[in-house]
Amino acid sequence: MTTTTLGMPVTTTRKAPVRKPARWASRRVRGIALTVVTWIAVLAFFFPVVWMVFTAFKPESQAATLPPTFAPDLTLDRFQAVFDRGMLPYLINSASASLGSTLLVLALAIPAAYALSVRPVKNVRDPLFFLISTKFMPVAASIIPVYMLLQAVGGLDNITWLTILYVGVNLPIAVWMMRSFLAEVPREIIEAAQIDGAGLRTEIFRVVLPIVLPGIAAAGLICFIFAWNEFFLANLLTTQVARTTPPVLGSFVDGRGQFLSVLSAASTIAIVPVVIAGWVAQKQLVRGLAMGAIK
Amino acid sequence: MTAGRRSLAISRALLWPALIVAILLTQIPLVATLYYSFQEWNLLRPGQRGFVGFDNYAKVLSNGSFLSSLGNTVLVTGSAVVGATLLGLLFAVLLDRKFVGQSVARTLMITPFLVMPAAAALIWKWSILDFTYGMANWGLSLVGLPPVAWNTELPAATVIMVLIWQYTPFAMLILLAGLQSQPREVLEAAGVDGAGPFRTFTWITLPHLRQYVEITVLLATILLLQVFDPVAIMTNGTGGSKTLSYLLYERAFIGLEVGEAAAYGVMTVIVTIIVAMVALRTLFKVFSEEGLMNR
Numbered sequence: 001m002t003t004t005t006l007g008m009p010v011t012t013t014r015k016a017p018v019r020k021p022a023r024w025a026s027r028r029v030r031g032i033a034l035t036v037v038t039w040i041a042v043l044a045f046f047f048p049v050v051w052m053v054f055t056a057f058k059p060e061s062q063a064a065t066l067p068p069t070f071a072p073d074l075t076l077d078r079f080q081a082v083f084d085r086g087m088l089p090y091l092i093n094s095a096s097a098s099l100g101s102t103l104l105v106l107a108l109a110i111p112a113a114y115a116l117s118v119r120p121v122k123n124v125r126d127p128l129f130f131l132i133s134t135k136f137m138p139v140a141a142s143i144i145p146v147y148m149l150l151q152a153v154g155g156l157d158n159i160t161w162l163t164i165l166y167v168g169v170n171l172p173i174a175v176w177m178m179r180s181f182l183a184e185v186p187r188e189i190i191e192a193a194q195i196d197g198a199g200l201r202t203e204i205f206r207v208v209l210p211i212v213l214p215g216i217a218a219a220g221l222i223c224f225i226f227a228w229n230e231f232f233l234a235n236l237l238t239t240q241v242a243r244t245t246p247p248v249l250g251s252f253v254d255g256r257g258q259f260l261s262v263l264s265a266a267s268t269i270a271i272v273p274v275v276i277a278g279w280v281a282q283k284q285l286v287r288g289l290a291m292g293a294i295k
Numbered sequence: 296m297t298a299g300r301r302s303l304a305i306s307r308a309l310l311w312p313a314l315i316v317a318i319l320l321t322q323i324p325l326v327a328t329l330y331y332s333f334q335e336w337n338l339l340r341p342g343q344r345g346f347v348g349f350d351n352y353a354k355v356l357s358n359g360s361f362l363s364s365l366g367n368t369v370l371v372t373g374s375a376v377v378g379a380t381l382l383g384l385l386f387a388v389l390l391d392r393k394f395v396g397q398s399v400a401r402t403l404m405i406t407p408f409l410v411m412p413a414a415a416a417l418i419w420k421w422s423i424l425d426f427t428y429g430m431a432n433w434g435l436s437l438v439g440l441p442p443v444a445w446n447t448e449l450p451a452a453t454v455i456m457v458l459i460w461q462y463t464p465f466a467m468l469i470l471l472a473g474l475q476s477q478p479r480e481v482l483e484a485a486g487v488d489g490a491g492p493f494r495t496f497t498w499i500t501l502p503h504l505r506q507y508v509e510i511t512v513l514l515a516t517i518l519l520l521q522v523f524d525p526v527a528i529m530t531n532g533t534g535g536s537k538t539l540s541y542l543l544y545e546r547a548f549i550g551l552e553v554g555e556a557a558a559y560g561v562m563t564v565i566v567t568i569i570v571a572m573v574a575l576r577t578l579f580k581v582f583s584e585e586g587l588m589n590r
Contacts, residue, residue: 031392033394034300035395038390038394039387042390042404044545045404045460046424047430051422055422062427064425064427065428066427068430075358091391091425100557111309115305115306115307115309128315131313131317135517136517136538137325138357138520138563138567140330140543141323141325141328141561141567142324142523142560144324144553144559145323145324146324147322147547147548148327149327168317168319168320172317175313176355200305225409229412231524236544236548244525245411246412248411249413249414250417252417260428263417263418264422270413271414272413275406275409278405282401286468
């Protein structure tokens, strides 16, 4: 039995002990039944996404119907409508806030995590505990002064300020995850480099960084996903110029007419970058979440 | 000795930028919230601003909104965490088996976690749970059941449903990592000793998974305590879905009661700290047991 796995390596190969043919056959039937059940459950779970994408390709008149239209005239017209309503600037804002904040977060988190895991720091617990605890604090609790401050300095509806705030939101997760990845680097390699007289820069850039590159990709991806999907701050702190995608989606709901296809098209466009990135980098994503969670 | 001190200085230099950014972006606003919470301050009456001591807190604790919101938060977060963990465990067990299309199934399963929460809330509200055209009510009608006004009659359940849908993949990923870290020999030995799959699961797999279940519950609780997006988008806090985050948002940005909202914020933080302390202690216990903190 050979099964190719694209995602995580499946380490458990359980060999059933040799059994009588009749019991083996019943096991086989049960196995097929379980596979069918699994697929039905997975497809049921995935259904809302399928239905959203499907609806996005329907003309508006066939989107909200009873019974649902399963064989509509497929069209790209609603995607065109989304861009005609000026979606592009919002997507660009989302991209720049997400990319910008992710790069800044990594630039701050990698050195900090390095200090916390590889280099000797007294009381590792204190700074780590502090950083993680900031993630526990509800953003809602600090939004009022942030709003007042931004209003006072003219920083509302400004993509740079939103980017900076996303740094604060994602920094703890990135430090937490990077620390786990760095702790996995064998100490001997670092010590060998230090004995060879490698300076800090060589130690970091030539020795450690190449080893943890997949970890950096994982941390970066997760920060990017959280920033791209962030709604609360974006909704409150931006209005037009710096508006990002999540709070804009609601404006496709139209109280007067039919809107389901155009809403589905806008939502599809909004989720595509992160979903594709998550699928492609599935291994890193799983690793990042598992590492951040378990170690 | 001097080399050690120099090394310590470098570590500090690496750590401080991240700490300073975290303090500036998260701690200062929190202190400001605390300061505001002792003030009478409505944005519509800027002239009447002044220090009022604990008046806001007395108001917050006596008018009942806080306690009912606290109850809603516990209900929504608790149900979503339990639901997502149980479903996540089910899917983890199903997907841990080798079967046709295993990696495709896993890819599809992680998708809801990647979907932008704002898009998920809108699609569920208008495409799946809409009273007239929603797929859920159409499904009910197929089996002869009357339609349900999900968004208006069962707002809390609606929010919980969407949260479970989004967080099941998150739980599944962590629990799947746990399942795959089981020592193969133990499982094989159990099989040889004649333990059926059910007994192997209850006596070997479940105890092994305990730690992973704990981590899943903790992380999901932290993420979900702050839940805002589906409440704001689907129900506007009606009928038992008004969580603390939404209550604070409503008081500050719709009611314009800065002082009172700040008091809600401080109370929210206190509640979160209590939950977080328990959560962090358990997390760090897991750490020290693995010996990671002492390296």
